[in-house]
Amino acid sequence: MTGPNIKLKKRLLWVLAIFTLCTVGLVVRIAWIQIANGQEYQQKAFEQQTSNRTISPKRGTIYDRNMEPLAVSGSVETISCSPQVIKKQTKLDVDKIASDLAEILEMDKEKIKEKLTKSSRYELIKKKVDKEVGLKVRQWKKDNEIDGIYVDEDTKRFYPNGNLAAHVIGFTNIDNDGLDGVEKMMEKYLKGVPGKILSEVDASGVELSMGQEQYIQPQDGNDVVLTIDETIQYFAEKTLEKAIADNNVLNGATAIVMDPRNGEILALASKPDFDLNNPRAAPPGVDKTTWTGTSAKDVQYLQKTVWRNKAVVDTYEPGSTFKPITSAAGLEEGLITADTQVTDATIKVGGWSINCWKPNAHLHETFREGVYNSCNPVFVRLAQKMGIDKFYSYVKAFGFYKKTGIDLPGEASSIIHSNPTEINMCTASFGQRFQITPIQLIQAYGAIANGGELITPHVVKEVLDSSGNVIKRYEPNVVRRVISKQTSETLLDILRGVVDVGTGKNARVPGYKIGGKTGTSETIKNESLIATGKYDRYIASFAAIAPTDNPTLCVLVVLDYPDQFYHGGGMIVAPVVGKLIDEILTYQGVEKEYTEEDKKNLKKEVQVPDVKGKTLEEAIKMLKQNKLEYKIEGSNKDMKAVVEAQTPKSSALMIENSLVILYTYKPENEATVKVPDVKDKTVYEATQAFKSVGLNIRVNGTGTAVSQDKEAGKVVTKGTVVEVMFRNVVSD
Structure with missing residues (x-):
């Protein structure tokens, strides 16, 4: 009995041990599920049931x-x-x-x-x-x-x-x-x-x-x-579109308008652009039959063209628009004053000759005049006085070695010398052989305009909750002070002279004090020209500050690859910027302050009176009262003859001294005339040429005529208004 009982007891103990272990294992497993993973399984159960x-x-x-x-x-x-x-x-x-x-x-x-x-x-x-x-x-x-x-x-x-x-x-x-x-x-x-x-x-x-x-x-x-102003943005885009069309710009353009007091971007336009409601639509010139807008190839093309924000992601050589930075550094260091006598004679650096753009050079002039005339040797000599370390310390201080930090995606880094040589410095002094972004340049101009503080440009003003409460406001971020207020004021005065009498005078707007600088950089697009040293692609730009006595605007316009005879910033971009500033300041309610010379040359718009049915004597008297001139069509020129028709019609708005055609008979068709060619004529000469054949002129700009909106030889109705573009022939 003893033997079997012991065996049975051992078996029972083994069974009990196994059962106990299984029970403990189950308890541990249940505890693990309930405690450690309870929340996960509860979530899975909820998901299964809902x-x-x-x-x-x-x-x-x-x-x-x-x-x-x-x-x-x-x-x-x-x-x-x-x-x-x-x-x-x-x-x-x-x-x-x-x-x-x-x-x-x-x-x-x-x-x-x-x-x-x-x-x-x-x-x-x-x-x-x-x-x-x-x-x-x-x-x-x-x-x-x-x-x-x-x-x-x-x-x-x-x-x-x-x-x-x-x-x-x-x-x-x-x-x-x-x-x-x-x-x-x-x-x-x-x-x-x-x-x-x-x-x-x-x-x-x-x-x-x-x-x-x-x-x-x-x-x-x-x-x-x-911070964008919808109206100013509209002005900037329409102005840019016209500039692209007028100058056959092949590689797009950009315009930026910034308030230098706080870095707020009032307008930022980049062309070409796209419809936000259909951003993947086929860009102009693309085969629409094969276009999807979603393939990797199509998206890549969109990113390179219409989606590309040229103001932020493109780099370019600033050309002479960089010269105010060199000027600011020299003035701040006390190496030069506005009235210091300088020379723009040829400079030889490292086997290279740097000349003034003018064939006979300006030779001896004040530094102020050197900036007006945009003479490269003047800025090279100033940079040499500073030395490489000092010159590039200002380039760095003005923000050209770092991204601005604007709150838009894809901002590019500048391409600038890391270990500059003397020739690097000399060419950089007048804006050549390095690349920056447009947003970097306008940030630097903001520091010149606001008294010397470099401020981060930004497009977001504030964030609001559903009740309209401000939950986050973006205050101006002052990066550093780069120049003194005195240097800023001196440079603003010099830049105003650039527009009044220098290479930027095509940007002048009577009544507004505008300062600025032209820029033209040269690039070889066709590789076959490399050996010749000739250039076949230009980037024309103009950077401006207004009003110079109390700056509230910095404006930069860049045209990439204008395909026409005139390709300099002073000729084709300065008038664009001047017109844009005129529109913005007028919209903002800034009153014009005319000089006596401006008042003398100012021409007002007048309304054409209704002289139909009046005698010639009465009609002429009414026209003279409205400061309008006349030309009689018809054989009957007796002062008692009745005016049967007139061109322009009554209530039309015309510039003072414009011509009104008076008919002393009922014409079946209005009299016509061929448009004369006024290219290269002065405003006075062009006006007289048109009046002599019975046409009116709308003057756009100053200087000599470069184009007219109705081509020479075209037959038009007498009294027609022909818009003629005048430009001061300048370099840069």
Whole structure:
């Protein structure tokens, strides 16, 4: 008995031990599941028992500085389905459902049917459909008693001004994620938090008939207010478009308008651009039959062309627009004054000869005059006085070695000397053989304008919550002081002289004090010309500050590759900037202060009186009272003869001393004349040439005539106004 009992007891002990170990293991495992992974399994159970659909939040609005909307979100619908729910409804004809939806949504039937028959709980059918289409789907569902097809709220981005400020605003993808511009940079504020619709379902994913549906409200995004002024942006873009057309610019252009007091960008335009509502559309000149806008090749092309913000991501040689930086350094170091006598005779550096652009040179002049005349040797000698270390310390201080930090994506770094030699310094002193971005240059001009402080340029002003409360304000960021207020004032006075009497005089606007500097850099586009040393591509620019006695504007316009005889910044860009400043300051309500000389030359617009039916004597008297001249058409020139017709018609606005044609007979057709060729004539000579044949002139600019809007020899009606562009022939 003893032997078997002991064996039995041992077996029982082993069984008990194994059972105990299993029990302990199960307890440990249960504890591990409940304590360590409890939250994870609870979430999985919740997901198994519920079905959810996402509700997109309303993306925040982007406003200009005057609260004009630039980017808004409109209400649309998203159509989705639950294949599991549809499968449970045995009476439903899936083929018919797919056919009906395809007709309403204008989609391929087979693609919809594929989604309806998948083994999943949720399938997206179509996003961003109009509210009217969503309403049709709802009504169709109701009429056919169909479950498992959902119509949920959604939003779609819309840009009311099309391509206005395209490179600043940027755009979103179909999921409302910011892809470029402010849309990308301010994503965390604009995006918002998605909401959900939660439904209780069984194990197969079918909604429970007695289950409750829970709606979690989405949190809309915050609004963003920009420093951009919609009106100034419009001025900048229209001015740039005209400059591109007038000068046949081949490689695009950019314009920046900044308030130097705080670094706020009032306008930033880059051409070519694109429609924000259709950013993937085929750019001009592209074969539309092969274009998709979504392939890697197409996207790469868009990034290189219309999506490219030339003001921020392109680098270029600034040319003579850099000379004020060299001037500021020399003035600040006390190496020169405005009235210091200088020479622009040829300088030889490292085997290279640096000459003045003028064949006979200006030779002896004051430093002020050297800046007016943009003489390269003047700036080379000044840089040599400073030495390499000192010169480049100012280049660095003005911000050219670092990105500005503007709140736009893709800002490029400058391409500038890391270990400069003397020849590097000498060519850099007049803006050649290194590259910077346009935004870097206007930041530096801002320091010259505001009394010497380098301020970070920015396009975002503030962020608002749904109640309009400011939750974040972007204050001006002063990087450092680079020059004294005295140096700033001296240089502003010199730059005003550049516009009044120097190479920038085509930018002059009577009544406004404008300072600025021309720039023309040279590039070899055709490699076959490298050996010849000739250039076939130019970048023309003009940088300006206004008004010079109290600067509120810095303006930079750059034209890349103007394809015409005149390619210098002083000839083709200075008048563009002058016109833009005139428009902006007038819009801002800045009154013009005319000099006596300006008042003498100022021509006002007058209204043409109605002289039809009057005698010649009466008509001439009325015209003289309105400071208008006349020309009589007809054989009857008796002062008692009656005026039967007139050109221009009454109420037309004309410049003082313009010509009105008086007819002493009833003409079947108005008298015509050939347009004379006034190229290279002065304003007075061109005016007399037109008046002699009975035509009027609209003068654009000063100097000599370079073009006219109605070509020589064209037959036009007498009294017609011909616009003639005049330019002062200058270098740079």
